[in-house]
Amino acid sequence: MKPGYNKILLMKLTTKLIVLLFSVILSLFFLSYFSNSIAKRDANTSEPLILAMHEPNQITKCTLNQWFNPAINDEEGVRLLKNCSHCHMAGYKEWINDKHSMSQSNPFFLSIYSGTDKEGNENIAPGFRLDHPKQNGNCILCHNPEAALDNNFDIDLRNAENTNGISCNFCHKIESIDKNHLKQGVRGLTISRVCKGQKEIGFGPLNDLVESTDIVEFKYNPIYKESLYCAKCHDGFQGNTQIYSTFTEWLNSPAKKQGIQCQSCHMPVREHTAKKIHIVDNPDVKSKLRPYYQLHSHSFLTNNPHKFRKTFLDLKIKVKVKNNILKVTAKVINKNTGHSFPTGSPMRNALLVLEVKDENNNKLELIKGPQLPVYAGSLKGKPGRLFAKILSETSNQYAQTHGEDGIRFRKTAGTLGIPAQQWWNIFILSDTRIKALKNDISIYEFFIEPHRKISVTAKLIWRNTWPGLAKVKEFIIKEETLIEKTLLL
Numbered sequence: 001m002k003p004g005y006n007k008i009l010l011m012k013l014t015t016k017l018i019v020l021l022f023s024v025i026l027s028l029f030f031l032s033y034f035s036n037s038i039a040k041r042d043a044n045t046s047e048p049l050i051l052a053m054h055e056p057n058q059i060t061k062c063t064l065n066q067w068f069n070p071a072i073n074d075e076e077g078v079r080l081l082k083n084c085s086h087c088h089m090a091g092y093k094e095w096i097n098d099k100h101s102m103s104q105s106n107p108f109f110l111s112i113y114s115g116t117d118k119e120g121n122e123n124i125a126p127g128f129r130l131d132h133p134k135q136n137g138n139c140i141l142c143h144n145p146e147a148a149l150d151n152n153f154d155i156d157l158r159n160a161e162n163t164n165g166i167s168c169n170f171c172h173k174i175e176s177i178d179k180n181h182l183k184q185g186v187r188g189l190t191i192s193r194v195c196k197g198q199k200e201i202g203f204g205p206l207n208d209l210v211e212s213t214d215i216v217e218f219k220y221n222p223i224y225k226e227s228l229y230c231a232k233c234h235d236g237f238q239g240n241t242q243i244y245s246t247f248t249e250w251l252n253s254p255a256k257k258q259g260i261q262c263q264s265c266h267m268p269v270r271e272h273t274a275k276k277i278h279i280v281d282n283p284d285v286k287s288k289l290r291p292y293y294q295l296h297s298h299s300f301l302t303n304n305p306h307k308f309r310k311t312f313l314d315l316k317i318k319v320k321v322k323n324n325i326l327k328v329t330a331k332v333i334n335k336n337t338g339h340s341f342p343t344g345s346p347m348r349n350a351l352l353v354l355e356v357k358d359e360n361n362n363k364l365e366l367i368k369g370p371q372l373p374v375y376a377g378s379l380k381g382k383p384g385r386l387f388a389k390i391l392s393e394t395s396n397q398y399a400q401t402h403g404e405d406g407i408r409f410r411k412t413a414g415t416l417g418i419p420a421q422q423w424w425n426i427f428i429l430s431d432t433r434i435k436a437l438k439n440d441i442s443i444y445e446f447f448i449e450p451h452r453k454i455s456v457t458a459k460l461i462w463r464n465t466w467p468g469l470a471k472v473k474e475f476i477i478k479e480e481t482l483i484e485k486t487l488l489l
């Protein structure tokens with residue numbers, strides 16, 4: 001043994017002890033600093049502490065990482081390499097034109113929530129806030145989930161901060177789904193949010209990623225390929241009444257039996273000429289060359305919504321003349337295996353309209369057969385059928401507790417062709433929408449004079465809302481003629 005070895009050993013030990021002591025003192029200092037700052041912040045209600053899951057089953061008090069803006073011009077996002085568009089530009093372009101990106105700023109939605117019109121004039125019923133001046137409602141759970149999470153699920157949507165709607169960041173933090181139907185929207189989703197400074201965790205459908213960046217780590221999660229992923233926001237209840245039912249319709253559909261998911265139709269493989277692609281379109285970033293079918297569209301109604309809307313529909317008309325009676329049989333076919341037509345918001349509706357004219361352009365009179373109800377607006381009374389879920393209010397007593405404008409509105413809504421609103425005390429009066437793979441047959445009779453040339457025109461029209469509602473809110477109704485057929489005889 002070399003002389004002085006013990007001395008060196010002793011010196012090393014003392015240094016270690018000093019370092020240890022120093023770290024203990026430092027830790028104590030930081031601990032007291034943080035508990036102090038926690039106490040200070042607890043007292044200061046303007047900056048609340050948020051509970052975050054940062055590791056499975058571990059709840060920690062921390063300030064959460066902010067939601068990031070996927071836009072390329074977001075400065076912080078660019079600096080931190082968090083703006084999705086920096087690396088996934090094609091997906092960003094689709095999403096920014098899709099309604100998920102507009103959910104928090106959608107002016108029509110906000111006018112219904114706030115009780116305003118397009119110009120922002122106040123007290124224009126219907127409006128959730130006109131009926132419930134003191135409640136924030138549950139609309140935010142699906143329409144602005146980022147703000148809902150940041151505000152304990154309860155905030156006035158009119159004052160909610162300007163989030164990015166249903167963003168890339170939000171959707172790709174969905175970790176699991178609670179099957180309890182009472183947990184709607186973001187309440188039924190486990191969102192993986194971490195404390196500021198920690199590595200973000202995201203999820204996606206691929207299980208063989210090239211190494212993630214230091215800032216975000218993406219993990220494989222099979223739910224991204226399942227309809228259940230969409231269920232929390234595309235099924236929704238008010239009490240026992242199911243307002244939104246697209247996911248339930250799918251559960252009972254032939255598509256479910258065949259294993260066809262929402263994503264199969266709404267997020268199809270993005271069109272490509274190449275057989276091999278990169279899911280990252282920034283050439284400076286390392287990524288794999290993958291088979292083309294691993295890249296999916298984020299335009300949920302595809303890049304041609306009009307064409308998409310009519311993909312699974314058909315309309316057939318047959319005519320028969322006997323004595324002086326023209327009998328028209330119309331059949332509307334929903335070839336969509338996934339859900340009813342129309343689906344989504346209960347204000348979506350579709351119409352079959354028949355017009356029978358003689359050679360002088362005179363309309364023939366209907367003597368037997370269905371006619372369009374008041375909800376069809378100016379088409380009311382015309383021969384045809386309305387396909388819609390109509391809500392109605394159970395009792396007027398409920399209305400008595402509401403604001404004045406809301407009560408006044410209830411008295412005229414029916415005559416304006418506006419069914420009950422989804423937040424009222426409602427039940428489903430009728431549901432004439434056409435179920436998956438079913439059809440609707442209607443028969444009409446017209447009186448015709450002999451030896452006249454007749455034309456029979458049938459149109460299938462889709463509308464985003466009720467004409468009466470669009471009118472009181474001063475929005476232009478979105479109307480699409482999906483199919484038009486004419487027979488000459």
Ligand code: HEC
Nearest residue numbers: 084088091092095100166167168171205224263294295296
């Ligand atoms: C409404 C939720 C939702 C939003 C919003 C969303 N995604 Fe996705 N994303 C999905 C789902 C679901 C899949 C899986 C699709 C599949 O595999 O069928 C997916 C797949 C992906 C993939 C894997 C490759 C592929 O195309 O399948 C990438 C990359 C991706 N998304 C990026 C983005 C970016 C970037 C944005 C924003 C510009 C975004 N996502 C917005 C739900 C969403």
Ligand code: HEC
Nearest residue numbers: 081083084087168172204205206209210218219220287288
């Ligand atoms: C700096 C570039 C970069 C940025 C910024 C970026 N990504 Fe990615 N992303 C990648 C790379 C690289 C991959 C892996 C590519 C591969 O394996 O082919 C990837 C993969 C993904 C996947 C697939 C995950 C899986 O397991 O299926 C998703 C989803 C995704 N990114 C979403 C996002 C979202 C959402 C954002 C914004 C919040 C974002 N990315 C921002 C580079 C980036």
Ligand code: HEC
Nearest residue numbers: 098099100102103106142143145229230233262266300301
């Ligand atoms: C966090 C809630 C949420 C999730 C998750 C979600 N959606 Fe949506 N979705 C919405 C809302 C809210 C709208 C309406 C936005 C608006 O019109 O302002 C919408 C609109 C749509 C639309 C209509 C129009 C359009 O342009 O996009 C389709 C189709 C759709 N979603 C399909 C899906 C599918 C398929 C999934 C699952 C892969 C999904 N959504 C996941 C909340 C969600």
Ligand code: HEC
Nearest residue numbers: 227230234247250255261262265309337338341342343344
């Ligand atoms: C077989 C293909 C297919 C499947 C599966 C499918 N959809 Fe659709 N979806 C369509 C088509 C086509 C339309 C347009 C016609 C219509 O409005 O019904 C549509 C319309 C919608 C709309 C209404 C959009 C609007 O403008 O109002 C929503 C919301 C929607 N789908 C969500 C879903 C969800 C959520 C699932 C799964 C639970 C799903 N879809 C499954 C094909 C499909």
Ligand code: HEC
Nearest residue numbers: 108109112113138139142184185233235236343344345423
């Ligand atoms: C369970 C989730 C959920 C809840 C809760 C919810 N919505 Fe929706 N809402 C949706 C989805 C999904 C769509 C889009 C469906 C479609 O495109 O047909 C939608 C569409 C709408 C639209 C049509 C928007 C447009 O541009 O055509 C209005 C208006 C609306 N919701 C109002 C409300 C109000 C008001 C509340 C609260 C009283 C509310 N919603 C609560 C999921 C929800």
